[in-house]
Amino acid sequence: MAMTELKFLVVDDMMTMRKIVSQQLRAMGVVTIEEANDGTVAWNKMEEAAKLNKPFQFIVSDWNMPEMKGIDLLKKARAHPTYKTVAFLLVTAESEMDQVKEAVASGVDNYLVKPFTPQSFQEKLMAAYQRRFPGK
């Protein structure tokens, strides 16, 4: 399946950053995008979508959020039968090495440090996509 046909969930507590990410996804041709302002809200949406057999196929999540953090959302996803292989990109202002290591150990597909240009966003997104959908 082409990346533009996937169902995306954008998770960030900051509306501005959700807008930036969604805007850049639309510019790449992605059509189906939902947003959540926290990891907990995102997880509820993900479970609901899984129950309806219309799961999200690509999660783009911030790390640092007040309720459930992006890293915890990632860990929950990897432990869930529907989401254990979902494409997952962490977008974060945190660039310290121990955090990158934790994200990799938890099964993230790629890691994008803010601030980012549209080009670096697309590169990281594509790399995460190709990791989950090899040969596409």
Add this chain to the structure above:
Amino acid sequence: MASPNFEITQKEQVTIIKCLKEFGQSAADEIENLSAEWLKKPSKIYVFDFQEAGSVSNVTFKPMATLNRSLKKVESFLFSINVSKDIERQIKMAGLDDVFNVKTDLSAAMAGAGVKVAKPTLDANFINPFIQSTQKTIQTQANTQVNAGRLRLKQPGEVFETDIAGVISLTSNVFTGAIALCFPQETFLAMYSNMLGERHTVITPEIEDAAGELLNIIFGQAKAELNQNKGYVIERAIPTVVRGKNINIHHMSRSLSVVLPFETSAGKFHIEISADFV
């Protein structure tokens, strides 16, 4: 997997174990499990933070003593901080002073292990990462060229034209303080337009979080540089946004505050940083 008893953070040479509830049987069992994990690749220092512990049960003494003994063998250290008088008395009565190794705070614990901690001042070493990360963030994320002005001290009672500000509390091993990213309305709206291509004539709740997000990114970049390369242990934080006409950022700080002015094609803005050093 999330720990039921502890919030554990690891930074460089230090592992901080914040006790979230009573230090009892469940905690004792978890320490035994964690000890095995920790000893595979030990940190230099393990600090148990008892701020929220409430009470300590005697059943924790054995696993703590075992952990302390094991850590000594690999030349690591165990300390306890934020210990209440009652808990400290209990530790003393059990003759376990050398096991719990009570210190006043993290800084004292690190000093006890012989770890050199950067002693910060509001000097170039501390400030420059904020200047660099501000330029990088505004140029990259807000697509706006930035020139840094001359750093100076904020004078008592001095007020700048500020209609919106993102504010983050700074917490670290050796200081507390705050950083504020302050914009006049016109600058903020022009920068927002550069960032998202949307034009607004006034700041509304829908767009105000951009001040917090820009500061969040500036802070994240500067924190990484200070923590990884300059010996600080600054903790993660979430920004808040304040809005109003000519806001005065009043720092409840005993030390001086500095002002970093910036000029951009979108207009002027500035950053204020204050810190109280331990």
